Amino acid sequence: MNLLATQRCVEIRQEIGWTEKRTVETSFEMKLFEDQLTIKNDTFPLTSIFDISYRKKPEKDAMGFLYLHTSQGVRTFYIKEEPISLLNAYQKLKLERPELR
Template sequence: MNLLATQKCIEIRQEIGWTEKRTIETSFEMKLFDHQLTVKDDVYPLTAIFDISYRKKPEKGAMGFLYLHTSRGVRTYYIKEDANLLVTAYKKLKSERPELR
């Protein structure tokens, strides 16, 4: 398995204490391999992925969204970094392998 690209994603959780509400951000990696994409404990074979797209404002630190279009529906992930490398690597892989089209 060759690692082709990674994307840092953000998980946002809110906790409510006695006197305050806290927003907690934790990060995890989305990893694109030559036969699958992994996100935390989820594994998606590339044949189950239809497309990967993202939308992010250009401001530094702005929150964006990465959309993973799969046979199990569209999964949305928060991102703070540009996802162009991941999307480009996926589209290149898709164009080179007919079974992914």
């Protein structure tokens, strides 16, 4: 199983302490392999993925959204970097493998 591309995603959550409210940001990797896409503990076979798209404003520190369109619905992930390598690798796989079209 060859790793074709990765995309760093961001998870944001609010924590409330005794005297303050904090925003905690953690990150994780979305990994594209020849037959599946893994996100944390979730695995999506490529045959269940219809498309991957994103929306991000051009500002340097702007938060963007990566949309994973699957047979189970659309999953949304926060991103800071544009996912060009992930999208290119996914589109190349779709062209090479007719069962993914």
